[in-house]
Structure formats: structure tokens, C-alpha cells
Amino acid sequence: MAPLTPHWKQPSHPDIQDVVINEQEFTSKSLSKVSLPPFGLYAKMDFPPCTLADKPTYATVQIDQDKHLNLNSDLLYINHSCEPSLIFDTANLNILAGPNGLKAGEELTFFYPSSEWSMDQPFDCLCGKPTCRGRIAGAKDMSKEQLEGLWINGHIHKLLELKAAEDAKLSGNGNHFVKADRRATExxxxxxxxxxxxxxxxxxxxxxxxxxxxxxxxxxGYNGASASRxxxxxxxxxxxxxxxxxxx
Structure with missing residues (x-):
């Protein structure tokens, strides 16, 4: 998704990104111009053009429990998918290729709940993947099973722990708390x-x-002949x- 009227010079990332604009609302997309190995660096979330947002919107990326980022670039045209091609590593402000790598011509997507706790504009996912999660409203409203096997940022893990501890407290069962390091090993x-x-x-x-x-x-002074290794x-x-x- 992207702002209706981009305020930055376009294209912002012509060497790595090809933006496809469609007339129907929220159907524009991005295609990769590069191929990368698993976890290869695709782009940086640099300052500038990025700026901290005053409040979260459908066009911001959450980078901490209470901080959100305006990308201010064509990177906003990177859509959601339940089987994403990219990872938004908000702790290091990096955008990385996913575990399967990235191929030129592949659509650029990331898993929105990997960074978003409670989304400003929830939507019904239309990614069409076998693992589609359906309604996407942020990690807050997703089960542990729905988040398994996907990159989830540290601030989301912390918020999930706080939510699990609160739920356990309300239910009177302290066994529901799961540490992030244990979850990471699985x-x-x-x-x-x-x-x-x-x-x-x-x-x-x-x-x-x-x-x-x-x-x-x-x-x-090696000259092509040597008796020693x-x-x-x-x-x-x-x-x-x-x-x-x-x-x-």
C-alpha cells in the first residue's frame, strides 16, 4: 500500500525495484530487479528518506513498541503476503531477502504482522497462498500457530510475551508465558x-x-616453480x- 499522492521523487529505487501502478485501489505492486541469496540485503531503511511518524497509519512501518516509520519512498509499494519474499528487519533497519532468496521479476512482499502489532487499516488477505492467514489486523490478533515459521521482529515478540503474561494472569495460569529465546530455537x-x-x-x-x-x-617472488607448499x-x-x- 502507498500514499495516494507520493511526495517523493519517483522512481526512488530504480536499480532494484520496478513499481507497477494499477488503477484499482491498493492493487499496485513491486517487482524485484535483482536476485539475492537467502537473507541478502535488498535495501536499507535510511534517514533520509525515512522519518519517524507522529502516529501510525496504513503507510507506516512499526519499528519498536511505540515507534513507527515513514518510508517516504517507493518501498511503500511492497505489499503483504503470508509467504513473503522479503523480511523487514526493523531492529537493524534492513530489508532482506527471505529464507528462499529473491529472484529478479519476483513480487516484493513482506508479512505485515512481522512488524505491526495493531494495524491502522485491517484487511482480508488475497495473497492466494496455501498458508494464507485470512484477516490481517496485526500480530495482536493472531494465534501462535499463525505466526510460526515466519520472521517476527523483536518488538513484536516482546509485545506477544506481555500479552501472554497478561492472559495467563487473567486466567490464573502462569504456564502460558513463553520466552522469546525458546520460541526462536523452535x-x-x-x-x-x-x-x-x-x-x-x-x-x-x-x-x-x-x-x-x-x-x-x-x-x-613466485615464478611458477616451487618445491614447497x-x-x-x-x-x-x-x-x-x-x-x-x-x-x-
């Missing part, structure tokens, strides 16, 4: 992030070894990145 998105981090660490380690080997070779081979580096080779 979350498929958290597991995918851990896997991506492990892979990235292996890539960095292999690159460091390759750089060290290259510098050693260059510094010794000066570093891992490209085959070993490939194996290291795959986790199946141990370098001596």
Missing part, C-alpha cells in the same frame, strides 16, 4: 539464519586462507567451503 526462520551464518563463516575462512596464500606467493589448493578451498575437507 522457529524454522531462526534455524535458516543459523545455517546461512555457518555457510558465510566458511566462505570468509576460505577467503582468508586464499588471501594469505596469495600474499605469501607474491611476496616470495605455500597454501591450500583451489580444490582444497572448494572442499573447505563445502565443509568436507580438513586442511593440514
Amino acid at each position: 522457529d524454522p526462520t531462526a534455524q535458516a539464519l543459523r545455517d546461512a551464518l555457518k555457510h558465510a563463516e566458511k566462505v570468509v575462512e576460505a577467503a582468508q586462507l586464499a588471501l594469505h596464500s596469495y600474499i605469501e606467493s607474491a611476496g616470495s 605455500r597454501g591450500p589448493t583451489s580444490r582444497e578451498l572448494s572442499g573447505e567451503m563445502g565443509g568436507d575437507t580438513v586442511l593440514a
Whole structure:
């Protein structure tokens, strides 16, 4: 969704985003111009153009329990989906590719309740996905099952904990309180992030070894013939990145 009259220069992100404007209200959309690996950085929520909002509206993004953001750009044309292609990481003000990565031409979407506690304008979702949640009014009105398996921002987790504690207090049952760290260990998105981090660490380690080997070779006046080993081979580096080779 976007303001009826954009007040920013368009296009605001021409290198990464293609906005498709439709005449019917709230049917405009965005398509990606880039391909990214899982959790790759798509865009930053920079200041400027972003500004803090005086109050939440259908065009703001919630970034904390009581803070909302005006994007002031074509990023507002990123719609909701129950199986989103993007993640809005509000703690770091990053927009990331989802766990499946992002392909050029794919529609740009994110899961609105991942950042919104109580939406200014609830709506009936028409994403058509098998996991469609139906009525979207914010995380406050969704069950634990409806939120499972999706990226949920830290401020939403905190608000869910407060709500669970209050509900448990009213019901006289203190066992309903669930800690965020326990929930994270059971979350498929958290597991995918851990896997991506492990892979990235292996890539960095292999690159460091390759750089060290290259510098050693260059510094010794390497002329194409040497009787001593000066570093891992490209085959070993490939194996290291795959986790199946141990370098001596």
C-alpha cells in the first residue's frame, strides 16, 4: 500500500525495484530487479528518506513498541503476503531477502504482522497462498500457530510475551508465558539464519586462507616453480567451503 499522492521523487529505487501502478485501489505492486541469496540485503531503511511518524497509519512501518516509520519512498509499494519474499528487519533497519532468496521479476512482499502489532487499516488477505492467514489486523490478533515459521521482529515478540503474561494472569495460569529465546530455537526462520551464518563463516575462512596464500606467493617472488607448499589448493578451498575437507 502507498500514499495516494507520493511526495517523493519517483522512481526512488530504480536499480532494484520496478513499481507497477494499477488503477484499482491498493492493487499496485513491486517487482524485484535483482536476485539475492537467502537473507541478502535488498535495501536499507535510511534517514533520509525515512522519518519517524507522529502516529501510525496504513503507510507506516512499526519499528519498536511505540515507534513507527515513514518510508517516504517507493518501498511503500511492497505489499503483504503470508509467504513473503522479503523480511523487514526493523531492529537493524534492513530489508532482506527471505529464507528462499529473491529472484529478479519476483513480487516484493513482506508479512505485515512481522512488524505491526495493531494495524491502522485491517484487511482480508488475497495473497492466494496455501498458508494464507485470512484477516490481517496485526500480530495482536493472531494465534501462535499463525505466526510460526515466519520472521517476527523483536518488538513484536516482546509485545506477544506481555500479552501472554497478561492472559495467563487473567486466567490464573502462569504456564502460558513463553520466552522469546525458546520460541526462536523452535522457529524454522531462526534455524535458516543459523545455517546461512555457518555457510558465510566458511566462505570468509576460505577467503582468508586464499588471501594469505596469495600474499605469501607474491611476496616470495613466485615464478611458477616451487618445491614447497605455500597454501591450500583451489580444490582444497572448494572442499573447505563445502565443509568436507580438513586442511593440514
